[in-house]
Amino acid sequence: MKERYPHTVKREKRYKLIACEIMFREVCYLLSQTPNVVDVVFLEKGLHDVGEDKMKAAIQAEIDKVDPQIYDALLLGYGLCNNGVRNLQAKVQMVIPRAHDCITLFLGSKKRYGEYFTANSGTYYKTSGWIERETGFIPQGSIGEKLGYRATYEEYVEEYGEDNAQYIMETLGDWTKNYKKMTYIDMSVGGISLGNAESYRAISKREAKDLGWEYEELKGDLRLIEKLINGDWDEREMLVVPAGNKIIPTNDDDIVRRG
Numbered sequence: 001m002k003e004r005y006p007h008t009v010k011r012e013k014r015y016k017l018i019a020c021e022i023m024f025r026e027v028c029y030l031l032s033q034t035p036n037v038v039d040v041v042f043l044e045k046g047l048h049d050v051g052e053d054k055m056k057a058a059i060q061a062e063i064d065k066v067d068p069q070i071y072d073a074l075l076l077g078y079g080l081c082n083n084g085v086r087n088l089q090a091k092v093q094m095v096i097p098r099a100h101d102c103i104t105l106f107l108g109s110k111k112r113y114g115e116y117f118t119a120n121s122g123t124y125y126k127t128s129g130w131i132e133r134e135t136g137f138i139p140q141g142s143i144g145e146k147l148g149y150r151a152t153y154e155e156y157v158e159e160y161g162e163d164n165a166q167y168i169m170e171t172l173g174d175w176t177k178n179y180k181k182m183t184y185i186d187m188s189v190g191g192i193s194l195g196n197a198e199s200y201r202a203i204s205k206r207e208a209k210d211l212g213w214e215y216e217e218l219k220g221d222l223r224l225i226e227k228l229i230n231g232d233w234d235e236r237e238m239l240v241v242p243a244g245n246k247i248i249p250t251n252d253d254d255i256v257r258r259g
Contacts, residue, residue, distance in 0.1 A: 012036050013231055016066045016092075018059060019077025021045050022102060022129030025194040026187055026225055027077060034229050038075070045133040048081060055084035068092035068243065075228050079104055080255055087246045094241040095233055097224050098255045106185045108221025109237070110255070116218070122180040124213070126204045127187055127220070128195040157210065182208035187220035 014037040019027055021042040031038050041062055047055045059078070066074050068091040078085050079099030088094070099105055103125050104113040117123070184204040187194050201217070208215040224237065233240055241247055241258045248259035 013072045014070065015039070015073050015075050015229070015231075016071045017041070017075040017077055017229065018043065018062050019075075020047070020102060020129075021133055022127065023077055023105065023225065024132075025128050026106075026222055027229070029189060029194060030222060030226050030229050034226075036229065036231060038229060039071075045129070048084065052083045052086065055081070056086060056088060059085065060088055063088060063090045063094075066090060066092060073231075077105070077225065077228070078102070080249055083249055085247050085256070086249055089241070089244060089246045092243050094247070095228060096239050096241070096247060096256060097228055098237055098239055099224070100255060103185075105224050106187060106220045107218065108223045110253075112221070120181060120183070120216075122178060123183050124179040124181070126182060126184045126200065126207075128197075128200050131200050131203055132195070176211055179211075179213060181214040181216065182211070183216045183218055185218050185220045187222065189222065 012035050017027070017031075017038050017040040019040060019042055022045050024042055027040060027042075031040065043058060043062065047058055050058075059076075063074060071092055074090050074092050074094045076085065076088070076094060076096040079097060079101040080086075081101055085096065097105060099110055100113075104110050106125075106127055107113045107116065182204055184201055186197060186201075188197065205215050207213075226232075227234070228238065239247070239254075239256045239258065245258045248257050249255070250257050
């Protein structure tokens with residue numbers, strides 16, 4: 001009797017991905033390319049403004065919904081992010097890039113980010129996600145809400161005029177004084193940009209000019225996010241945390257460890 005199924009079908013992995021919404025376009029593109037089955041939840045960019053405890057609580061709440069009987073692993077589309085991932089734990093193995101923040105993920109490696117950061121202190125970064133999500137959700141209790149910060153300098157100029165905009169920024173503590181350069185990271189694939197790159201460039205250039213900053217563009221690199229989603233978890237770049245273990249900051253080049 002002829003075998004009905006002569007070939008063994010390889011079972012692809014099934015992952016749950018929890019990621020910051022600023023990576024929406026990049027993640028969606030990579031999900032369309034991966035052989036794995038990946039279910040994704042995007043959390044608000046504003047979580048970065050609410051402090052470590054509230055950010056951690058929000059991510060942990062999503063982690064607790066993950067069924068270990070369904071998924072082979074839980075993927076975190078975050079860096080250390082001001083310790084917002086400290087002590088997270090799951091009932092299934094977790095994987096997180098060894099990155100201080102999302103800029104590392106957009107530049108493709110902690111080495112590249114470290115080199116650029118060292119040579120370009122005082123740099124404010126922009127990507128499609130930062131621009132698209134910049135004036136959206138401001139969580140209750142966030143630093144932005146407490147200070148009344150809900151717009152860019154450019155938007156304050158448009159609404160209140162240049163003199164008033166300058167006064168507002170000074171009243172808010174003038175966060176701009178810590179920066180002197182704007183760097184736009186172009187996350188294109190094969191020469192095709194994800195989203196309206198010309199608009200993003202124009203916005204970034206205009207804000208840099210208004211603030212009196214230098215402007216530069218960098219080519220982004222999807223390799224770290226791609227490695228995370230595809231299950232290519234090199235220990236030098238990814239931390240794999242067994243079920244029940246926690247993510248612990250290391251304060252060294254490893255960035256995070258299991259504990």
